Amino acid sequence: MKTQSILLKERPKKTPQTSNFEFKEEEVKSPKENEVLLKTIYVSVDPYLRGRMRDEESYIEPFQIGKPITSAIIAKVEKSECENLKEGDYVLGHLAWKEYQIAKGENLQKVDSNQAKLSAYLGILGMTGLTAYFGLTDIGQPKEGETVLVSGAAGSVGSAVGQIAKIYGCKTIGIAGSDEKIKLIKEKFNYDEGINYKTTENMKEAISKAASNGVDVYFDNVGGKILDATLQNINRNGRVINCGAISQYNKEETVTGPRVEGILIKKSVKMQGFTVRNDYKENFAEGTKQLAKWLQEGKLKYEETVREGFENIPQAFIDLFSGENKGKMVVKVADE
Amino acid sequence: MKTQSILLKERPKKTPQTSNFEFKEEEVKSPKENEVLLKTIYVSVDPYLRGRMRDEESYIEPFQIGKPITSAIIAKVEKSECENLKEGDYVLGHLAWKEYQIAKGENLQKVDSNQAKLSAYLGILGMTGLTAYFGLTDIGQPKEGETVLVSGAAGSVGSAVGQIAKIYGCKTIGIAGSDEKIKLIKEKFNYDEGINYKTTENMKEAISKAASNGVDVYFDNVGGKILDATLQNINRNGRVINCGAISQYNKEETVTGPRVEGILIKKSVKMQGFTVRNDYKENFAEGTKQLAKWLQEGKLKYEETVREGFENIPQAFIDLFSGENKGKMVVKVADE
Known part of the structure; x- marks a missing residue:
């Protein structure tokens, strides 16, 4: 055939x-x-x-x-x-x-x-759900009452991250690229606040306004200028989960931006990249089980x-x- | 009076x-x-x-x-x-x-x-020794056989980091700014290799040559271009300890450099800043005790x-x- x-x-x-x-x-x-x-x-x-x-x-x-x-x-x-x-x-x-x-x-x-x-x-029960789960919980270590910011919040990973952060008792702020997506993440994915980056001139200020207690955990699906604006709002001992850099994927040249080492030292911040396939392969069964449980309980929508x-x-x-x-x-x- | x-x-x-x-x-x-x-x-x-x-x-x-x-x-x-x-x-x-x-x-x-x-x-028994000890062991998590690169290696923190890394069974490479310092770190502080950054044109190549198995842990006292060159030699699951950015301290404007998020994701790398006073205050007694023991055993020189x-x-x-x-x-x- x-x-x-x-x-x-x-x-x-x-x-x-x-x-x-x-x-x-x-x-x-x-x-x-x-x-x-x-x-x-x-x-x-x-x-x-x-x-x-x-x-x-x-x-x-x-x-x-x-x-x-x-x-x-x-x-x-x-x-x-x-x-x-x-x-x-x-x-x-x-x-x-x-x-x-x-x-x-x-x-x-x-x-x-x-x-x-x-x-x-x-x-949600595959790579994207597992990426959200292990990145947020293992690298991000979210604690009750903390503020979790997520870029690409309407995407498959970002929408799961926001919901898991809510299960952990965090305040959640999502960044996405249209008013329709902002409506979706607040209504369906439990986000407390939403920022449409395409209609926002000053991201630093917008994040500062939405995250009135600063950002404790940033789950980054995009990299670039949104990461820069977040680092200007990061709290002491903040954690940045570098999951994706979609803003950089289609660029061939070396992209520059503000250096990060100064802020990492000043605020004792961690930035950590990962790929779920490489770093959490042995934990997949545990992760899928937890995600399926939340899905069945109605705590996780996609x-x-x-x-x-x-x-x-x-x-x-x-x-x-x-x-x-x-x-x-x-x-x-x-x-x- | x-x-x-x-x-x-x-x-x-x-x-x-x-x-x-x-x-x-x-x-x-x-x-x-x-x-x-x-x-x-x-x-x-x-x-x-x-x-x-x-x-x-x-x-x-x-x-x-x-x-x-x-x-x-x-x-x-x-x-x-x-x-x-x-x-x-x-x-x-x-x-x-x-x-x-x-x-x-x-x-x-x-x-x-x-x-x-x-x-x-x-x-060595105060802030600089404690900075070396907690930064390297807690954030860096060095394992036997790994390669540890240290900038500002002849400095008070860097010289202690190299010796502690050797105690942990690592290969150590130190970066410093004069041939005299390179001699010092190899002869007195147990460094396996030394790079004089002031007489080295291509730091990326020099690090690649000295760290033939790549860099697993980078204890960074300087930031800037040496950090960039190190990230080009970092291994999968590498750890960067952001301790100092002396290269940036005297600059008033925002300093730019190559963006890091791409490499952090590709190689599952962690970069983490800290200040020992803020992050390890409760562990000072334990740290001083360990350092004093090594000092008395002759394993730690300063x-x-x-x-x-x-x-x-x-x-x-x-x-x-x-x-x-x-x-x-x-x-x-x-x-x-």
Whole structure:
């Protein structure tokens, strides 16, 4: 049988373009021992994939030109030569952007479509939920009554961070890029305050006004000038969780900004970067269990933006950088 | 009786000048209940005092114009109205730059001139030793076999950091500003490698060469370009201890440099600032005990630069910024 596959045609210069990707028809073989034939149902598109399109050292290997892009994918088992998987099972795996593919069973995790919606395993019960959970609780160490500021607050990670911070008894302030998103984070994700950075001239003042007791914990999904403005409002012993720097991803040159070491010393502040895959892999089961519990208790809500159609995967990925998604962006490739 | 006192005359613009200070003769009263009359023996001059001469929010109150400068001082009790202190006792206190002064007994700590040289209580057994100890061990968490890089390695803090890192089984690389200092840190302070930053054109390459396995822990006393060069050599899960930013202290404008958030995320790096007075006060007794033990065992050596004469305190302070001291800089004001 044949499948469509999406390859990296050339490395994006700044913001990715559809012309950076190439569609190619390939032959799909039959599964051998311990392998399965998979049909792709949901594809996760994530900002971090931009880093893998660059040819430089990162926390994860770069994508190769002429090879398929890979990301987290929910797929259905069509044929199985694996003991533990049978036809009709749903699995989560780090898989190629293909409609059909062969995969080794050992690299797949079975997911239960009765416990939560299948796409949740790409978001709140997957990498984005775990990123919010471990970044906030382990690096941020939020204490009751503290103020937690979150950038990218309407995104999949940021919306979970705000809700977890509320569970911990913190005051939460979210930064996002539209009035619609501000409304969403306050109404759905429990944020106490919201700042639309696109209509705010002086972020330092806006943060100071919203965080009347200063900022104790900053969960940073964007980097750049919002980070600078936050550091001007950080409290003694403040903690900055460097989770993403989406404002920097599409820039090729070295970006400069105000030096941070002075403020880190003056206020005894910690800034710590992480990637959940590398730093918390051994704690995933514990994290997923806690997130599923909060989800079932109704303490954790999530938003997702679902695009449709295999051919629209590259555009969905590109749209992440103009902030068109609310919550986790996934592409539905086939019916369940 | 009369005493000379050194006041802040005006806030330094960039590098401090002797003209920023004013000498004034004052009357010294007699000690009241719970007070002592003190004669200053040793005065500690420290880079962090530069920050207090600025009129801005910091981890410690700014000095006031027309008021005496204060710092850590070893003094001798001349007259006592305190139960726990008697004439002839030596004490450590945060005191004014005066030859004689009245102080409350409760703010003074008795020191034993038989256990160590009196001036050691301003250095290796005082704030500088404690800064090295808590910064390296608590924030840096050095593990056997790791590589620890230290800037200001010939300074009072840096020389102790290198030796403590060796006690923990690490490879140590010190950065300092003269060949003489490099010789000193390798011969006396156990550093495995030394880099003279003043004669090195490409610090990134020099660090890469000296730290062939990359840098796991960077104890930063200087900030600025050496920090930038280190971050280009940092290992996954590296830790940067932001202890000082002497390269930035004399600059009034906002200093810019390469943004750090990208590298922190890529390599899961932590940068954490601290001041030992604020963050480890409750652990001082434990720290001093450990340092005194190492000192007695001969595992910890220290260097000090002793200037003589009360009138030379401002110049001794100023000379810190051109790196004229080896180890802790103290001024001997009177004989023991």
